[in-house]
Amino acid sequence: MRIGVSFPTTEIADPSAIRDYVQAVEGLGFDYITLIDHVLQSKTALADPYRAFYALHNMFHEPFILMGFMAAATTQLELSTAILILPQRQTALVAKQAAEIDVLSKGRLRLGVGIGWSKMEFDGLDQRFENRGRRVKEQIEFMRALWTNESITFDGKWHKIKDAGINPLPVQQPIPVWIGATADKPIERAGQIADGWIANPRVRPDDDGARNLETFRNAAREAGRDCNALGVEGTVFTGGLGSQAWAADTQTWDDFGATNVTIRSTLREKGAEPMTTGEHINVLRQYRAARPNV
Numbered sequence: 001m002r003i004g005v006s007f008p009t010t011e012i013a014d015p016s017a018i019r020d021y022v023q024a025v026e027g028l029g030f031d032y033i034t035l036i037d038h039v040l041q042s043k044t045a046l047a048d049p050y051r052a053f054y055a056l057h058n059m060f061h062e063p064f065i066l067m068g069f070m071a072a073a074t075t076q077l078e079l080s081t082a083i084l085i086l087p088q089r090q091t092a093l094v095a096k097q098a099a100e101i102d103v104l105s106k107g108r109l110r111l112g113v114g115i116g117w118s119k120m121e122f123d124g125l126d127q128r129f130e131n132r133g134r135r136v137k138e139q140i141e142f143m144r145a146l147w148t149n150e151s152i153t154f155d156g157k158w159h160k161i162k163d164a165g166i167n168p169l170p171v172q173q174p175i176p177v178w179i180g181a182t183a184d185k186p187i188e189r190a191g192q193i194a195d196g197w198i199a200n201p202r203v204r205p206d207d208d209g210a211r212n213l214e215t216f217r218n219a220a221r222e223a224g225r226d227c228n229a230l231g232v233e234g235t236v237f238t239g240g241l242g243s244q245a246w247a248a249d250t251q252t253w254d255d256f257g258a259t260n261v262t263i264r265s266t267l268r269e270k271g272a273e274p275m276t277t278g279e280h281i282n283v284l285r286q287y288r289a290a291r292p293n294v
Contacts, residue, residue: 001254004032005284006082006264010058011274019073024281028288032078032110033070034262035063037085040124051117064097071105078108082198082262083180085116086139087132088125091159095143099170107171112198114180133185140177140193147174178231184215191219196231201264205234205256213257233260238283243290250291263287
């Protein structure tokens with residue numbers, strides 16, 4: 001099982017701190033780092049306790065630009081979005097940006113995508129919110145065609161080009177695309193077309209999570225795919241129970257069938273001051289000591 005970390009995007013802004021953090025992650029032997037994505041945030045937080053986090057008072061880095069910076073500061077660490085809200089973006093531009101990151105990192109990009117939930121963001125980026133689920137399948141097909149051919153002719157419902165392409169092409173042919181999802185339809189879509197399923201951080205390796213996993217695997221089987229060849233990514237939150245509990249939670253995900261587990265470093269109570277870069281790194285050191293076979 002591969003172990004990664006979620007970059008604390010709302011808490012680290014200084015370029016030197018970002019460099020120190022990502023180099024510490026690589027030095028501690030973690031396999032990958034994930035970046036979350038929001039282009040626009042509402043000034044007024046939503047009443048939903050989960051979505052209230054994604055308001056303007058929290059900082060969100062632009063993932064492709066940040067990955068370019070991280071690529072220059074590391075040599076082995078996989079760079080992954082978890083997730084990039086694909087349908088609110090122009091598909092060809094995403095394909096071009098992803099290919100560039102893959103070139104600059106020498107083949108270390110994994111593109112995690114999802115359909116998003118904020119209509120305000122879609123409106124602000126001049127993209128349709130209502131058909132985002134239907135469009136994302138064609139978007140992935142279109143990007144893969146661009147990544148693996150010097151030029152293509154593509155005649156889809158939402159994407160049409162003739163004898164055109166991107167240059168440079170990515171190192172990976174194609175770049176791995178995982179889908180982040182928590183509802184049945186997007187999870188089924190992940191099984192049908194993606195290289196892996198990124199379970200929403202709210203998904204736990206319990207009975208409900210097991211039903212999600214079976215939905216993913218059944219969709220893969222029905223699409224004629226080998227479900228055992230596809231990735232599954234879960235999340236472990238650090239907290240007051242200590243590093244042995246974090247290691248045990250990781251083992252639970254391993255037993256569950258996850259191929260990847262992402263560590264989110266949180267120790268302080270909700271509403272407390274943000275953790276410093278050093279505190280985040282120290283949490284990862286504690287995790288590494290508790291589970292030395294990272």
